[in-house]
Amino acid sequence: MFLLDSHCDAPSMLLKGADFSKNVKEGQVDFPRLKRGGVDASFFAIYTSNELSADASTRRALEMIAKVYDAVESNPDKVALTTSVAEAKKNKRKGLISIFMGMENGAPIQRDLSLLRLFYKMGIRYMTLTHNGDNEICDSAATETKRWGGLSPFGVEVVQEMNRLGMLIDVSHISDMSFYDVLTYSKQPVVATHSCCRALCNHHRNMTDEMIEALAERGGVIQINFYPPFLDEKYQDVMPSYKRVVDHIDHVVDLVGVEHVGLGSDFDGIEITPVGLEDVSKMPKIIIELRKRGYSEHQINLIAGENFLRVMNNVIK
Numbered sequence: 001m002f003l004l005d006s007h008c009d010a011p012s013m014l015l016k017g018a019d020f021s022k023n024v025k026e027g028q029v030d031f032p033r034l035k036r037g038g039v040d041a042s043f044f045a046i047y048t049s050n051e052l053s054a055d056a057s058t059r060r061a062l063e064m065i066a067k068v069y070d071a072v073e074s075n076p077d078k079v080a081l082t083t084s085v086a087e088a089k090k091n092k093r094k095g096l097i098s099i100f101m102g103m104e105n106g107a108p109i110q111r112d113l114s115l116l117r118l119f120y121k122m123g124i125r126y127m128t129l130t131h132n133g134d135n136e137i138c139d140s141a142a143t144e145t146k147r148w149g150g151l152s153p154f155g156v157e158v159v160q161e162m163n164r165l166g167m168l169i170d171v172s173h174i175s176d177m178s179f180y181d182v183l184t185y186s187k188q189p190v191v192a193t194h195s196c197c198r199a200l201c202n203h204h205r206n207m208t209d210e211m212i213e214a215l216a217e218r219g220g221v222i223q224i225n226f227y228p229p230f231l232d233e234k235y236q237d238v239m240p241s242y243k244r245v246v247d248h249i250d251h252v253v254d255l256v257g258v259e260h261v262g263l264g265s266d267f268d269g270i271e272i273t274p275v276g277l278e279d280v281s282k283m284p285k286i287i288i289e290l291r292k293r294g295y296s297e298h299q300i301n302l303i304a305g306e307n308f309l310r311v312m313n314n315v316i317k
Helices: 010-015 031-036 054-073 085-094 113-122 153-165 176-185 209-217 242-256 284-292 297-315
Strands: 004-008 041-047 079-081 097-104 124-128 168-170 191-195 221-224 261-263
Touching: 004 097, 004 191, 004 261, 004 297, 010 041, 010 054, 031 097, 041 054, 041 124, 054 079, 054 097, 054 113, 079 085, 085 097, 085 297, 097 168, 113 124, 113 153, 124 191, 153 168, 153 176, 168 191, 168 297, 176 209, 209 221, 209 242, 221 242, 221 297, 242 261, 242 284, 261 297, 284 297
Parallel strands: 004 041, 041 097, 079 097, 097 124, 124 168, 191 221, 221 261
Antiparallel strands: none
8 A cells, every 4th residue: 555645744843943853842843753644645735825925925935945955864764755657666665755846835936937936946746736715826815806817827837837847736725616727727636635516515615516526537536534524514513534535535435436546635734634544654544445345455555655656756857
């Protein structure tokens, strides 16, 4: 089995000075707990708020990337910075955890495709087009008044250039209209690195059945987020358990098949967690629950990481 978490906000903790060589009490992810959780690869999110100015967001992204480089280079016996599936599989054989980088919010590229290309050269292998605000690329799911009505003209260029580079397009956080525009203009499968199902929890950040079907038809994958408000509307009354994550997996499997779903925790980006999934070391509970629900080992392998790796192999050059 290859267990992959497609989204965690560990760089935000690194920026605060966390030492990932040992347990980080204030956080949900560190290298020892990744190991205990059986995680083979984790995408560290280079996150910038939409409230930052353009130049400040670019600086913040560079600072986070630098912190990831430093943390990995300080722990060569535990982790390795990785940019391809082949490298990740090789790292697993060596007993190393692969650390990928994704950029959460395209604001740091400003309106300059050369900056997109530079971030790719630094190791960024997916970009979440925006976060909780409209930016120069597209509209966000979180805003009431939309700036563009989908992708901006520059956003269309970004999608096309990401296709050319071989960078995954992440549709988490973007508006429904932006999502459908991405599918119109992208020639490659796209991913939702940390999203849930709106049919099970009616939140604007979640994906409708129609969106999940469209994503799957293009060969993409939705990675289920662990954030309780996205898992269950009743979370304030009764906190959902890790089993609710598997409910969302079940829904996607019933809707489009087992080939289009995976895990994107959002650890270190969420202030509350499902009961039983307090940190990344608890990830095996999801695997155990999948077995209890009758999933075969082949199906579990797909959900655990092979689905996302398949899309990576199809897109990343």
